[in-house]
Amino acid sequence: MPPTAVTRLMENYTYNSPTLQLEWSNVFKDFMYPVFLFLFFSYLFIIVANAGIAFIVFIDKTLHQPMYLLFWNLSINDILGNSIIVPRLLIDILRPSSERIISYYECVVQAFTTHMFSTTSHTVLMIMAFDRYVAICSPLHYATIMSNKMLIKLTVSAWGVAFVLVGILLGLTIRLNRCRTLIKSLYCSNAALFKLSCESVFINNVYGLTFTVVLFTGSIGSMVLTYTKITVVCLTSKNKSLNSKALKTCSTHLVVYLILLLSGMSIITLHRFPQLSDTRKFVAILYHIIPSSLNPIIYGMQSKEIRRFLSKLFDSKKVLPSF
Template sequence: MENITYNSLTLQLQGLKVTEFSVYPAFAFILLSYIVIILFNVGIVVLVVLDKNLHTPMYLLFCNLPINDILGNSIMLPRLLSDILRPPSERLISYYECVVQAFTAHMFGTTCHTILIIMAFDRYVAICNPLRYNSIMSNRMVIKLTVWAWGVSFVMVGILLGLTIRLNRCRTLIANPFCDNATLFKLSCENVFINNVYGLTFTVVLFSASIGSVVLTYTKITVICLTSNNKSLNSKALKTCSTHLSVYLVMFLSGTVVIILHRFPQFSDYRKLCSVLFHIVPSSLNPIIYGVQSKEIRQSPLKWFKSKKVLS
């Protein structure tokens, strides 16, 4: 008869399935990715803070993305790096640390969507109501949108994890490289119908709001551009909207692959790998996409170095 331990405070992480020969290449790849994520995203935040020319609603709202990327990956990737070098039997994590990790992982994914929603609203106002842009997108509005993006995510994820924490546990194995809500409530032998219903509703509402806001705003922007003979407006719309849309598509496709693979248990190893890449790929590409597309961000370091050179 199988031994069952109820409400154990020590859990075992399954981790990534890596062979003896791929341990160090995998460790090097994730470590390099983490360094790139931290350097690039911290660099973007520092540029926006120091350069007064970047103190515009678009860049202030965008700053939420690198901050989210730094927080989300700093909780997950260092732990993943240490687990890769350990044998599976030693990949242990406390229940409370696991809950914090799961909360952070879901906050990361949810906040990606809510931040891109408010950025879509900013692009809509800038293109469709340029004369009223400064009055609508005031400092107060930027603060309200930022609080909304983080507040909605906090409440939705808080309820998600709250429903899971209430359950008694009879298992100890986390079948994932890191803790998340699904693997946590699967530790329970109780009825998890409410968790499944809320989790599905959570996903549908989030994706519907995210996709709906992007489709609606970009449809209206497209109509404005097609009916306008203003080449300057069309060029501005194409430049700023293509950047936002590229970031959104990278995030959306990465997350969708993970959700789809959850439905196919036979591809669990691919799902684990994709769940890690969901953190790494968008977080690495976001600052690069904005840095390449944005003339202001590209010129900001040059102006800083030139000013230092003149002073010296």
């Protein structure tokens, strides 16, 4: 083989390595087993709690209402988002730093899943806000507006918009040649991937910033608009039953949204402070763990229908008296 051809092959391997190195922090090394146990039990709880809620909503026909079916989507999203990230983290914690290697294709899948998880959480919660708005502000037309056909359209839109936006985000990154192999994070993200390139990432930065601004503006804007109208209706209405229902369902939804929003804003803010990279890595883990752990607790405990189903389930398992 000619020398130029050999050189070209070496350059291709060097600049587009099929394997990448994950950079962990010494902080996690010092607390390896506590962090492992925290992640393990958190992941176990996330899977059991969210799968349990999703199963209950699926089999109980009384829960086949827009609010619960939308929450079903949130539970599925939490399961998928954590199942791609957390098991890999558990394995990497116990590995020596030199063995924390990930293939480029697995890294792309991780990055896609991470951004899908975040984006879908926002889009589903936006649709849930619209559902609450219709239920409280137009109760007589609720069944007509939130029909099965509309619910399917909204659900497909929530996942479809997230898929297209994240697909473009990762597509712009995949086109770049890589000249580095060190991922300065515990798991892969779009920013971590395009930072491996020595080419111009101007387009990536512009689209990434636009993507974030549009998502957060649309998300926050829809919440402010819907909750402002709901508040006006509640203040002008003398219907105590309506106000009680609004307070219960809206407070639950708002708490879940604020947890997601604050978690995401924390990571974005910490990206501006390179000296806090260890803190950012830990917060990045919590971004997946905290919302996904609290969602089934908040919605499950607040829903009398879900509590009623669980009470019936446990009552049916009581030991029969012996004769």
